[in-house]
Each structure stands twice: as C-alpha cells, then as structure tokens.
Amino acid sequence: MMKPSLPQGTRDFSADVVRKRQYIFQTIRNVFELYGFQPLETPAMENLETLMGKYGDEGDKLIFKILNNGLDHPNKKDQAISDFQQVLEGKNNKGITERALRYDLTIPFARYVAMNHGQLSFPFKRYQIQPVWRADRPQKGRYREFYQCDADVVGSASLLNEAELAHIYLEVFRRLQVPVELRINNRKILSALANICGGTDKMTDITVAIDKLDKIGLDKVKEELFQRGLNEIQVELIEKYLAIVGNNDEKLKQAESILGSDEQGKTGLAELKYVIDFMKGTDGSYPLTIDFTLARGLNYYTGTIFEVKANGVQMGSIGGGGRYDDLTGLFGVSGIPGVGISFGVDRIYDVMEESGLFPETIAQGTKMLFFNLGEAESRYAFEIMQQLRNAGIACEIYHEQAKFNKQFKYAEKKRIPYIVIAGSEELASSTCKVKNLETGEQRTINKSEILHSFDY
C-alpha cells in the first residue's frame, strides 16, 4: 500500500485554519466591494503562450506546465519523441505541453480584458481571489500553491486610482489589525536613474542591485553594480540616490536635485507627489513611505509601485502592486492603462498566526451538542434541535447512544460551548437541561423555551 502524501509546497487546511483564512478573505473582499470593485474568476489553467514571457526569464521557469494528454498514443510515438527532444533543449513544444497553471492573477485578467474589451465599460474595476501556482522551491512563507487577492482598475490613467488602492491597503490591514508599512515608488524614477547612469538597458541591472540595499548593505550593492558593468561615476551617482533620507517631503526634494533634469524623472516625481499628497493627513503626516530602492520584479510595471511589509516579523512582502501602461497590449489590444494591487493571503495568515492576531470568536462552529441517550430520547432531542437549526443556530446531536464521558469529550474537543441533555426524565416533563461547558452552569428549561433561554 502506498503511503499518502502531498505534493511539495501544498497544504491541507483543517477547520480552524480554514475559518481563519476565510476571515482574511472576507475582510479583503468586503473592502474591495466597499470601493466598488466587482468579482471575477478565471480558470486555473491558461494557454501556455498566454503566460510565457510575461514574468521575465526567472518567472518563465517557475510556471507549472501541464503535460498534454494522449502522448502515449502508438501512432504519435515518433512525433512525441522528437517533440520531447526540443523540451530537453529548453524550448517549449506544443506537442508536449500547451497549457499551464496560472502564475498570478494579473496576466489572466489582462487576457480577459483583451478578449472582452468590447463589452466592458471603462474604467473597469475588478477583484479576484483565487489560488496561483509557482514551481518554486518552498521555504518559509513560500508555497507552490497560494492565494492572491487582486484589485485592478483598467481603462484609466488617473492617479486617483493609486490613491484609492493605497487606501484599500491601509483599510484592510487596519481591519485585520496587522501593523504594516506601505511603501511606494515610481518606475519612471528608476528609469530616470538608469538614463543618467548608463542607459535604459541598464535599468534591470540597477534596480535588481539597489533593491537589495536593506538586505546586503551599501558596499555589497556597489560591488554588484560594478560587476554588472557600471563605472565609477555612475555608481557614485547611484550612491547619492541611495543616500536620500528623511520624511517623504524631504526625500522628494533630494530626489529632484538628482533626477529633476531628466524628463522621465520629472514625470515620475510629479506622479509620486500627487499620490502621496492625496494620502497626507491633516497633521502633515503620511500613512505610507517613499522608498526609492523599491523596484519589484515584474517587468510590466511602468509607473507607481507599491509594496507592503509587515512590521516586527521576519517575512517577505505581504502585498504588492503597481501601474502598467499597456498590459493588454501584450494581447493585441493597446491603449488600456491600469493599476492594481495584490494581497498575499498565505503570508498574511503566517504573520497573524505568529503575532496572535486572530480574534477568538472565529474559531467556533457548532454552538450546541445534544446528547444521545437512547432511541426515544434522541427523537425527542432531534425535535428540539430542529427548532434551533430553523432559527439559524448551529447544533448537532451525538451520532449514537454513548456514555456521558464520551459525549462530553466530543463536545469539548470540538469546542462546542453548550450541551443539551434530553433523557427519559426530561422527556417525561417536556423539558431539557442546558449546560454551559465553560462555566459549568446548568439549567432545566421547558423545551419550548430553548430558543429564548440563552445568548448564543
């Protein structure tokens, strides 16, 4: 007999965990709806070509590909062998695989918009809560199957959208009571930096390196920049850029002095200023932080970029997003700009679990357990129980006659707060006994009064 197991990086979720996860999903969903976003669901799998080339070289490698069916057909054997030869050389081949599991929710959304742009009214605001899959090596806070919760606005270049999405981030984490830092930057600023230091083609090299600043420190970043082919003057300028400190207003001013001469830099800084001004409190403080080292991996971002870090725990980002000028252009429909954000539920869960942030109240299911004390008794209990169920109160009856000991333990294990004893004595007097397991308090009540006798 085989020993059952799970694929690497996937998990089963037991009742308690599901309830906690639902709590997070529901919180996010409520806020999305509150801001006027509408739900969308797309298939778990997409055509491979829809996904390939959208996430960079690294991303392509992490896409879960689905093997075609029927490869073992005798007539196709030779073809399959030669097709597979190509796969071995690192090329994709339609004869072997033409579908893949979705890698994120943004590209499938872009595909959806491109397919349906004639029917949609713009700006189109959708949210999507579904699992995604990545063929990554699992580790802490990293899974092969995990959920994303995305909200995107397409068909509008207005920076008001950025402000709204930033508020959604703040509101969700306020409701969940997770302390976070919301960081913001703008790709145009990074692009300007690249322009000044070695040309646009160096943008990736520069952003990848400076993104690591808080992890590896300035010296290592400089080292990496040299390795990536930048010269002394360029690195010196980047160092000046990285040395920008202070509050948001001060940071903007310093960045202006370095990048203000560049056309893109000017635009990027103006965009950034617009968004954070929108967030500014009456006391002049900001609920979000400008972080000029923030780069984000996905290469379709062109303007504002966001990232959310949980305070006080060792964990990668728990959310991220940004603006893309022309995502649907990849699918032949251009001129639809958009901006979106994403929540990483699995990481948010881990953070909340680690910090003990889940409310007690969500752990509970059944409110009352009816003891089973015999054939006639259980029929009597059943009748009372159905009154409660009809009133929307979750109850169950013990599945068979058993000793009190057993039935009590069952209730305790399932954390059922009340038990009801309806045996021969109670049957004879049309009553039942309700016991609060936490306090030990027990009352005998008339069976018709059960609905109104307790707070549930």
Add this chain to the structure above:
RNA sequence: GAGGGCGUAGCUCAGUUGGUUAGAGCAUCAGAUUGUGGUUCUGAGGGUCGGGGGUUCGAGACCCCUCGCUCUCCCCA
C-alpha cells in the same frame, strides 16, 4: 539553479564510544464509572527506526546511494 539541517509509535521527541527483546510524554481504546466530562489510577493496542546497498560477529547509530520534509541564497506573495 547553489548550499545547509532533519527523517525513530497517530503527534512531539529520547536512544550514551556500534552491543540482548528500540523507549518516554501526549493522543487513542478499554476498565475503575449504565444520567454529569475535564482530575486520578490500572491496563491494552500501536514500529519494515524513510527506502536500498555496504562495513561489522553485531547497525536506529558508521559509509555510499536514493526518496521525502525543512531552511538559506537567487527570485518572489
């Protein structure tokens, strides 16, 4: 793709320089206890020591291979 750590009962783990029949706690089941649980006491079941090969008189332990899990780097949510 690169590099660590760990695999012993359902779970968490002991297991000494290699030495008889591999242990504990928790959990499970039964009894003390056939209408009032959580405590206590007694007893029971449960193991190809991840798998394969090797060294040895003798391997849970040492060596090699392999599988699985986990963590770090890269990258990401």
